[in-house]
Amino acid sequence: xxxxxxxxxxxxxxxxxxxxxxxxxxxxxxxxxxxxxxxxxxxxxxxxxxxxxxxxxxxxxxxxxxxxxxxxxxxxxxxxxxxxxxxxxxxxxxxxxxxxxxxxxxxxxxxxxxxxxxxxxxxxxxxxxxxxxxxxxxxxxxxxxxxxxxxxxxxxxxxxxxxxxxxxxxxxxxxxxxxxxxxxxxxxxxxxxxxxxxxxxxxxxxxxxxxxxxxxxxxx
Amino acid sequence: xxxxxxxxxxxxxxxxxxxxxxxxxxxxxxxxxxxxxxxxxxxxxxxxxxxxxxxxxxxxxxxxxxxxxxxxxxxxxxxxxxxxxxxxxxxxxxxxxxxxxxxxxxxxxxxxxxxxxxxxxxxxxxxxxxxxxxxxxxxxxxxxxxxxxxxxxxxxxxxxxxxxxxxxxxxxxxxxxxxxxxxxxxxxxxxxxxxxxxxxxxxxxxxxxxxxxxxxxxxxxxxxxxxxxxxxxxxxxxxxxxxxxxxxxxxxxxxxxxxxxxxxxxxxxxxxxxxxxxxxxxxxxxxxxxxxxxxxxxxxxxxxxxxxxxxxxxxxxxxxxxxxxxxxxxxxxxxxxxxxxxxxxxxxxxxxxxxxxxxxxxxxxxxxxxxxxxxxxxxxxxxxxxxxxxxxxxxxxxxxxxxxxxxxxxxxx
Numbered sequence: 001x002x003x004x005x006x007x008x009x010x011x012x013x014x015x016x017x018x019x020x021x022x023x024x025x026x027x028x029x030x031x032x033x034x035x036x037x038x039x040x041x042x043x044x045x046x047x048x049x050x051x052x053x054x055x056x057x058x059x060x061x062x063x064x065x066x067x068x069x070x071x072x073x074x075x076x077x078x079x080x081x082x083x084x085x086x087x088x089x090x091x092x093x094x095x096x097x098x099x100x101x102x103x104x105x106x107x108x109x110x111x112x113x114x115x116x117x118x119x120x121x122x123x124x125x126x127x128x129x130x131x132x133x134x135x136x137x138x139x140x141x142x143x144x145x146x147x148x149x150x151x152x153x154x155x156x157x158x159x160x161x162x163x164x165x166x167x168x169x170x171x172x173x174x175x176x177x178x179x180x181x182x183x184x185x186x187x188x189x190x191x192x193x194x195x196x197x198x199x200x201x202x203x204x205x206x207x208x209x210x211x212x213x214x215x216x217x218x219x220x
Numbered sequence: 221x222x223x224x225x226x227x228x229x230x231x232x233x234x235x236x237x238x239x240x241x242x243x244x245x246x247x248x249x250x251x252x253x254x255x256x257x258x259x260x261x262x263x264x265x266x267x268x269x270x271x272x273x274x275x276x277x278x279x280x281x282x283x284x285x286x287x288x289x290x291x292x293x294x295x296x297x298x299x300x301x302x303x304x305x306x307x308x309x310x311x312x313x314x315x316x317x318x319x320x321x322x323x324x325x326x327x328x329x330x331x332x333x334x335x336x337x338x339x340x341x342x343x344x345x346x347x348x349x350x351x352x353x354x355x356x357x358x359x360x361x362x363x364x365x366x367x368x369x370x371x372x373x374x375x376x377x378x379x380x381x382x383x384x385x386x387x388x389x390x391x392x393x394x395x396x397x398x399x400x401x402x403x404x405x406x407x408x409x410x411x412x413x414x415x416x417x418x419x420x421x422x423x424x425x426x427x428x429x430x431x432x433x434x435x436x437x438x439x440x441x442x443x444x445x446x447x448x449x450x451x452x453x454x455x456x457x458x459x460x461x462x463x464x465x466x467x468x469x470x471x472x473x474x475x476x477x478x479x480x481x482x483x484x485x486x487x488x489x490x491x492x493x494x495x496x497x498x499x500x501x502x503x504x505x506x507x508x509x510x511x512x513x514x515x516x517x518x519x520x521x522x523x524x525x526x527x528x529x530x531x532x533x534x535x536x537x538x539x540x541x542x543x544x545x546x547x548x549x550x551x552x553x554x555x556x557x558x559x560x561x562x563x564x565x566x567x568x569x570x571x572x573x574x575x576x577x578x579x580x581x582x583x584x585x586x587x588x589x590x591x592x593x594x595x596x597x598x599x600x601x602x603x604x605x606x607x608x609x610x611x612x613x614x615x616x617x618x619x620x621x622x623x624x625x626x627x628x629x630x631x632x633x
Binding site: 055056057059060061062063067068071072073074075076077078129135138139140141143144147148151152156158159201202203204205206207208209210211212213214215218219220 | 590
């Protein structure tokens with residue numbers, strides 16, 4: 001049991017000495033205020049640690065395992081929540097028409113009203129980022145593609161695709177973008193292992209803690 | 221009571237009302253020089269039950285970003301608030317800006333059937349009804365929300381177009397930390413995934429530090445229930461973070477061990493760490509709402525310059541105003557007590573001499589962060605000063621040019 005992660009992170013990230021070296025905290029008052037704030041947070045987190053062992057209010061009920069399973073549609077990059085099932089490129093190609101994906105996204109994944117699904121025609125590029133903001137090529141993880149189609153497609157009939165259908169459509173879109181071979185079958189084991197071209201090719205959001213400036217030294 | 225007596229009472233009541241009206245009319249000055257009202261607003265059951273503004277007040281939201289809203293299917297897209305007519309710091313709920321992750325129908329949710337689930341890396345998974353959530357200790361706080369796309373362009377003519385994708389309301393609800401402590405966050409619970417119940421089930425990944433610091437689960441907005449366009453019956457407020465994190469129609473909080481890279485998270489992806497940082501927590505920002513673009517000063521003379529300032533980093537500490545295009549600055553008055561991550565009204569007494577001039581405002585927050593000019597942004601990114609592209613969320617200074625005829629224009633080139 002622990003309270004919050006800044007109880008662990010603050011000492012390493014926010015030593016008073018390193019804070020004093022940052023331009024924004026050179027002014028005496030701000031620096032003192034900040035130290036007091038950090039001390040307060042530390043004490044707060046200690047307090048939370050000591051008391052968060054049992055529920056205080058006793059409100060709410062425990063969900064059943066079935067409820068959690070039915071609601072939990074968030075898929076992590078490691079794919080641990082992916083359901084059983086599988087799908088192929090060929091099945092996905094059929095479903096792309098059958099489920100009317102093409103009406104909004106175009107027969108070739110572009111040229112219609114909804115966001116394009118096929119990488120921009122820029123030839124060979126050094127940086128796969130240059131294929132554009134196109135989910136099945138830009139996304140660092142294939143799980144994001146699976147998750148979004150599963151939760152948000154097709155428009156007006158969201159949540160109606162079976163796991164097999166979602167695996168198939170993801171396979172087709174990844175094949176269209178030259179990420180996987182035509183004979184690949186996707187399932188809960190193979191999908192998270194796909195090496196998307198931008199897998200490490202993006203900037204992480206910054207670690208956040210209370211009272212943090214958005215970017216040190218910006219813009220002057 | 222017989223029906224005759226009842227009629228008699230009704231007659232007496234009406235007579236009294238009539239007499240009251242006559243009394244007011246009789247109190248009118250004999251000179252007759254003061255303007256009369258246009259007439260009377262007739263009372264109706266509807267007006268008694270839920271009031272409405274004067275027919276002479278017509279402040280309206282507008283579709284933002286060039287997409288018609290609602291469209292032919294009734295889908296809502298982005299809608300901007302009329303900041304040019306705002307007074308004080310609270311945006312009326314009916315005029316609060318609206319953002320959607322894609323064009324969407326606003327879900328029609330029966331609060332008696334709505335549930336919030338907290339699960340994942342917790343000691344006790346929990347499901348709450350709205351009634352149970354209202355039994356928790358509550359907090360009420362002023363907070364702004366701002367869309368990542370709230371970006372001034374030279375083609376924009378009014379402050380509604382340049383800055384209307386932000387609003388500020390008084391929010392009431394339960395601290396997310398209260399519920400997370402109730403559930404007991406386990407070791408390794410570094411993030412939460414918050415998810416709505418609308419058709420696309422919009423979800424965002426939020427750091428546990430923020431979740432435990434000041435996030436709110438809101439059922440109240442400006443003294444009544446949160447409006448459907450704002451997430452009725454329950455929305456998440458992530459004070460100071462970009463708009464998309466403030467998940468509406470909230471149904472689920474999952475405590476997780478890693479960044480989940482939801483579709484919403486993916487939408488913010490960039491290759492540059494500095495741009496990523498600038499597209500996360502909102503910077504210090506301000507804008508003059510009077511005089512602002514497309515307004516007109518009728519004559520030289522006294523005016524109160526007025527505007528709004530805010531920051532995702534905390535309270536507004538200082539606002540300065542320049543009337544000479546940024547060459548010199550004067551401290552503005554702060555109206556009311558600044559609140560953390562809330563719109564703050566500022567103003568300055570000013571006499572316009574009738575000459576062309578340029579007004580700007582500059583916000584400094586309690587962390588010492590200062591709102592930059594577009595030239596300063598260009599210098600930071602080594603961009604040509606005439607082709608500024610503000611990366612991340614745009615908090616650059618908004619210039620308004622006043623011509624000698626009193627017309628006010630957007631001075632971004």
